[in-house]
Amino acid sequence: MASSTRSQLVESDTSATDAVAAGAVGLSAILFALSLAALFEAVTISQPVAGVSAVTLLGGLLAVLGTAVVAFGVGSWLGYVETTPSSSAGLVAASVAAIAWFTVAGGVASQTLGLGTAGGIVGGLLGGAVAFAATALTREDLGSTVPVGALCLLTGLVFATGVIGPEWIWGLGWEQTASLTAEFVIPVATLFATLFAGWAAAKAYGGFGARGRRLGAYTLIYLNAISIVAFLFILVAFVVVQGLPGLFTGVQVGAGVGPQTTIFGVSFTLPLSVPFVMNGVALLNDYQGVLPAIIGTIWLVIGAVLFAVPLGVGAAIFLTEYAERGRFTQVVEIATNGLWSTPSIVFGLFGFAFLVPRFGNRKSLLAGMLTLGFMLLPLVVITSREAMVAVPDKYRDASVALGVSRWETIKSVVLPAALPGVVTGVILGVGRIAGETAPILLTMAGGTFVPGSQTVDVIGGFEFTAAPPFVANPELLQATSALPYQLFALITAGVGLGDNVASPEQFRWATALILLIVVLSFYAIGIATRYYFRNKLRHD
Amino acid sequence: MPTVTDGERTGLQTRARRQAERFRDFVDDTSPEALVTMTVIAVSLLAAFVGFLLVSSLTVVPFAVFLLASGYGWFRHQEETALILTLTTTVSTLLILGLIIVFIFRESIPVVQYESATVFGVSVPGLRMFVETRWDAVASPVRYSMVPMIHGTVMVTVIATAVAAPLGVSAALFLSEIAPDVVREVVKPGVEILAGIPSIVYGFIGFTVLSPWASDQFDLSGQGTYLFVGVVVGLMALPTVVSVAEDALSSVPESMKSGSLAVGTTDWQTMTSITLPAAFSGVSAAVLLGVGRAIGETMAATVMLRGVPRLTEPLMNVFYGQETLTSLIARNYGEADGLQLDALFVAGVILFVTVLGISIGAQYIEWRMRRKLGGEV
Numbered sequence: 013m014a015s016s017t018r019s020q021l022v023e024s025d026t027s028a029t030d031a032v033a034a035g036a037v038g039l040s041a042i043l044f045a046l047s048l049a050a051l052f053e054a055v056t057i058s059q060p061v062a063g064v065s066a067v068t069l070l071g072g073l074l075a076v077l078g079t080a081v082v083a084f085g086v087g088s089w090l091g092y093v094e095t096t097p098s099s100s101a102g103l104v105a106a107s108v109a110a111i112a113w114f115t116v117a118g119g120v121a122s123q124t125l126g127l128g129t130a131g132g133i134v135g136g137l138l139g140g141a142v143a144f145a146a147t148a149l150t151r152e153d154l155g156s157t158v159p160v161g162a163l164c165l166l167t168g169l170v171f172a173t174g175v176i177g178p179e180w181i182w183g184l185g186w187e188q189t190a191s192l193t194a195e196f197v198i199p200v201a202t203l204f205a206t207l208f209a210g211w212a213a214a215k216a217y218g219g220f221g222a223r224g225r226r227l228g229a230y231t232l233i234y235l236n237a238i239s240i241v242a243f244l245f246i247l248v249a250f251v252v253v254q255g256l257p258g259l260f261t262g263v264q265v266g267a268g269v270g271p272q273t274t275i276f277g278v279s280f281t282l283p284l285s286v287p288f289v290m291n292g293v294a295l296l297n298d299y300q301g302v303l304p305a306i307i308g309t310i311w312l313v314i315g316a317v318l319f320a321v322p323l324g325v326g327a328a329i330f331l332t333e334y335a336e337r338g339r340f341t342q343v344v345e346i347a348t349n350g351l352w353s354t355p356s357i358v359f360g361l362f363g364f365a366f367l368v369p370r371f372g373n374r375k376s377l378l379a380g381m382l383t384l385g386f387m388l389l390p391l392v393v394i395t396s397r398e399a400m401v402a403v404p405d406k407y408r409d410a411s412v413a414l415g416v417s418r419w420e421t422i423k424s425v426v427l428p429a430a431l432p433g434v435v436t437g438v439i440l441g442v443g444r445i446a447g448e449t450a451p452i453l454l455t456m457a458g459g460t461f462v463p464g465s466q467t468v469d470v471i472g473g474f475e476f477t478a479a480p481p482f483v484a485n486p487e488l489l490q491a492t493s494a495l496p497y498q499l500f501a502l503i504t505a506g507v508g509l510g511d512n513v514a515s516p517e518q519f520r521w522a523t524a525l526i527l528l529i530v531v532l533s534f535y536a537i538g539i540a541t542r543y544y545f546r547n548k549l550r551h552d
Numbered sequence: 553m554p555t556v557t558d559g560e561r562t563g564l565q566t567r568a569r570r571q572a573e574r575f576r577d578f579v580d581d582t583s584p585e586a587l588v589t590m591t592v593i594a595v596s597l598l599a600a601f602v603g604f605l606l607v608s609s610l611t612v613v614p615f616a617v618f619l620l621a622s623g624y625g626w627f628r629h630q631e632e633t634a635l636i637l638t639l640t641t642t643v644s645t646l647l648i649l650g651l652i653i654v655f656i657f658r659e660s661i662p663v664v665q666y667e668s669a670t671v672f673g674v675s676v677p678g679l680r681m682f683v684e685t686r687w688d689a690v691a692s693p694v695r696y697s698m699v700p701m702i703h704g705t706v707m708v709t710v711i712a713t714a715v716a717a718p719l720g721v722s723a724a725l726f727l728s729e730i731a732p733d734v735v736r737e738v739v740k741p742g743v744e745i746l747a748g749i750p751s752i753v754y755g756f757i758g759f760t761v762l763s764p765w766a767s768d769q770f771d772l773s774g775q776g777t778y779l780f781v782g783v784v785v786g787l788m789a790l791p792t793v794v795s796v797a798e799d800a801l802s803s804v805p806e807s808m809k810s811g812s813l814a815v816g817t818t819d820w821q822t823m824t825s826i827t828l829p830a831a832f833s834g835v836s837a838a839v840l841l842g843v844g845r846a847i848g849e850t851m852a853a854t855v856m857l858r859g860v861p862r863l864t865e866p867l868m869n870v871f872y873g874q875e876t877l878t879s880l881i882a883r884n885y886g887e888a889d890g891l892q893l894d895a896l897f898v899a900g901v902i903l904f905v906t907v908l909g910i911s912i913g914a915q916y917i918e919w920r921m922r923r924k925l926g927g928e929v
Contacts, residue, residue, distance in 0.1 A: 052765075053765075181771070183771075186865065186866055186869050187865035187866065188773075188864060188865045188869055188871070188872045189771065189772070189773065190770045190771065190772055190869060190871035190872070191770060191771040192770065193769055193770065193771060195768075195769055196769040196770065222817070222818045222820075222821055223818060225818075225820060225821075226818045226819070226820035226821070229820050230730065230820065232722070233722050233725060233726050233730060234726070234730075236719055236722045236723055236726065237722075237723055237726045237727075237731070237735075237739055240719070240723055240739070240742065240743065240746070240790070241738065241739055241742045243746075243787070244742050244745060244746050247749065247757070248749075250757070251753065251757070322641070323641045323644060323645065324641070324645075325641075326637060326638045326640070326641030326642070327638065327641040327642040327644075327645045329634075329638045330635075330638035330639055330641065330642045331642060333638075334635060334638060334639070335642075343646070344642055344645060344646060345915075346912060346915060347645065347646050347649045348645060349911055349915055350649060350908045350911045350912065351645075351648065351649055351652075352911075353841060353844045353845070353848070353907050353908075353910070353911040354652070354848070354904060354907060354908065355847065355848025355849075355850065355878060355903050355904070355907055356848065356850060357848065357850040357878045357881050357882060357900065357903070358652070358656065358848070358900050358903055358904045358907075359652075360881070360882075360885075361656055361659075361881065361896070361897060361900040362651070362652045362655055362656055364885070365655040365656065365658075365659050365897070366651060366655045369607065370604060370607050386648055386652075389645060389648065390645070393645060417631055418631070419630060419631045419634045419635070422634075440744070440748075443748045444747070444748065446750075447748070447749070447750025447751070447752070447753070448750070448751075449750070449751065449752045449850070449851045450850040450851055450878070450882055453882055453885070454881075454885050496750055496752045496851075499752050499753070499756060500752050500755075500851065500854075500855070503752075503755070503756055503759060503855050504855070520756070520760075524752075524753050524756050527750055527752070527753060528749065528750070528753055531748055531749070531750055532745060532748060532749075534748070535744065535745050535748040539741045539744065539745075
């Protein structure tokens with residue numbers, strides 16, 4: 013009989029049991045979204061949704077989810093569902109279950125049963141130990157579903173029956189008072205319970221065993237990656253939405269409305285006026301702006317790059333091309349990495365103690381430039397070195413074989429090949445320092461508002477003097493503003509802002525938006541450069 | 553030196569002799585004119601540096617000599633000038649670290665002497681800063697204790713690590729092992745941009761959105777909690793953890809992974825039993841560096857915290873955020889002078905030493921891992 017030797021290659025088609033597991037995963041996703049919405053008060057937990065209060069709905073759904081997970085696990089254990097479980101769910105899962113149950117059991121023992129802190133810890137340990145044993149010592153299908161499902165079921169019932177209702181509050185009884193309110197506890201508990209149950213359900217959908225574990229883990233890892241990207245988008249979008257009204261205050265388009273500009277001796281009027289980025293602060297302005305801070309940031313970046321890039325690239329050349337690997341290169345490497353992780357405020361302190369007394373004993377643009385240059389330097393060294401090490405040795409050998417000297421080889425072979433890496437590194441580094449506040453706080457920044465008339469003009473500021481040092485530039489030696497500092501000053505100034513700007517809140521958000529635009533455009537350029545060069549290299 | 557054994561001495565001697573030989577060879581091979589140029593460059597730059605240190609207005613003279621000599625050398629002896637100039641840049645990188653150490657330590661000496669405490673009849677400078685908890689720069693007795701700020705920094709760092717470590721390692725695993733190419737091309741720049749958002753913007757959002765929300769949720773008096781500063785700082789440290797951990801994970805040789813996959817494991821099993829254990833030290837270095845970032849984070853903490861240099865009551869009360877080492881400096885540098893200013897430098901020294909230690913530790917771990925995996929050291 014031919015049919016009796018036919019073995020089943022595919023385990024089974026989508027069956028009712030698979031549908032249950034998939035449904036549980038879907039339910040977890042819905043609950044996850046709901047609890048996030050409740051956490052950020054998009055949904056008020058006491059508000060009725062479809063006839064029932066939101067907290068009851070959350071609790072009910074959580075209980076259903078818990079029941080489904082438990083049912084699947086027990087069904088698999090009894091053999092009703094075809095799965096391939098391992099002998100144990102593993103220690104990681106057991107530890108997570110133990111922590112979750114420790115929290116729940118501890119809370120119940122200390123608060124509901126009124127046993128106090130000591131009783132709570134004992135109860136928590138007991139609950140945690142039971143959960144650990146139940147997860148680690150049973151077969152995987154039971155171990156990874158029952159403790160989780162029971163937790164969801166319990167939490168769900170507590171919420172649904174109103175034991176923890178919308179009015180629930182737990183004063184912690186500390187000297188500095190703090191309480192856990194239902195508004196926080198319910199969404200957060202739901203969030204964690206759902207994550208845990210979603211993992212168990214995904215595992216069940218994969219039929220436990222190696223495949224199930226893979227599916228369960230991948231679900232969480234993908235969720236994490238998606239959350240990070242989503243977080244970034246929300247953050248940027250939030251700043252944009254909040255900042256646009258302030259940015260567009262008083263915008264005019266039309267011939268002759270903008271400020272007069274002179275480029276190469278030709279004077280013309282811009283057909284666009286955006287007061288926020290084209291004005292400083294002045295008594296008679298209709299709309300105030302942050303032009304001095306923008307110009308200050310640009311000069312800061314230019315100064316820091318002029319200082320750090322030649323130094324950094326030079327050091328990288330010496331380390332990769334001239335020096336032999338040994339004690340000295342190791343020390344330099346450790347030093348640059350150490351400099352890279354040094355907190356920005358420490359650079360600020362250093363600039364304050366080292367540079368400020370040497371530049372006229374007051375905060376100055378030059379001190380700020382150099383301080384940021386110090387910060388940028390290690391990054392330039394590290395990235396340039398990486399780029400130069402990545403240049404294949406055969407390039408150098410070919411050049412040397414032709415009788416070209418060492419420096420000529422570096423200049424015409426190594427540097428061009430390493431240029432993309434160096435450029436990308438510098439641009440990304442510049443993005444980082446352009447947004448730094450702490451160093452310039454101590455070395456450069458002046459008052460909250462800088463009048464438009466004090467916008468720095470470094471090129472026009474150079475003058476020659478009779479006494480040494482013969483060249484002077486008062487523009488470089490005076491305090492000015494930069495965007496990150498401007499935002500900090502606006503935040504800390506608080507109520508005092510009202511006299512200067514019509515809507516302080518809009519002004520702040522618009523400043524944050526401009527800062528974000530400046531910094532992120534550096535990043536966009538850096539990342540785009542990398543892609544451009546990479547594609548070019550690939551085509552070659 | 554009597555303590556040096558003979559073996560070491562001969563080792564040192566041979567090394568010194570070899571260096572001297574190499575130097576002599578170099579001098580012999582180079583034309584005298586070029587040697588003079590190199591010497592002028594080096595000496596004039598050194599003089600300029602000394603002049604700068606001494607706040608002399610004549611600094612510009614040796615600096616001009618340096619520029620002239622370099623310009624001349626560049627046209628006549630490019631090879632040698634390039635060598636001396638790149639060597640100078642390398643040395644100046646080292647010098648900056650040295651200057652940071654000297655200057656922030658020097659500024660902090662007076663307050664360390666002021667805060668001496670006597671233990672068993674021996675006066676230990678600076679000890680009182682770490683055994684008392686009082687910070688008060690105005691009312692008598694004036695005390696500059698670092699304990700409240702260290703407590704704050706520890707609280708924030710612990711919370712931040714709890715956020716950044718699991719999320720960061722998981723994201724690194726995703727990027728290096730799981731993600732299809734198309735997805736990676738989206739997520740990786742995303743993580744980088746996350747690192748680029750200025751800390752003051754995070755702080756501003758935390759200040760206007762998170763802090764009021766937290767006060768409301770936890771029924772607090774006033775605004776500012778270590779809990780949410782920690783969460784925000786954790787998110788800011790996340791990109792550091794992700795990129796370093798990703799490097800570590802992708803440095804695990806492909807042959808090890810293929811070997812595992814070839815015996816029929818799932819890719820998740822390969823990750824947990826081959827890739828992660830092999831890259832474990834690199835991943836822990838990533839977490840360490842993330843911790844370093846979290847310790848040094850300034851602006852978000854400054855705008856979100858209360859600015860009260862006192863311990864929370866009780867110590868584990870994460871719902872009240874007083875002050876960290878970094879925010880202490882950023883908040884008080886303006887009105888501080890004398891001893892109080894020096895006390896800020898002590899906070900800076902603590903930060904600098906801690907983070908430098910973490911950085912060196914992380915590098916040691918990474919170096920050991922590279923050696924173990926058989927790559928170049």
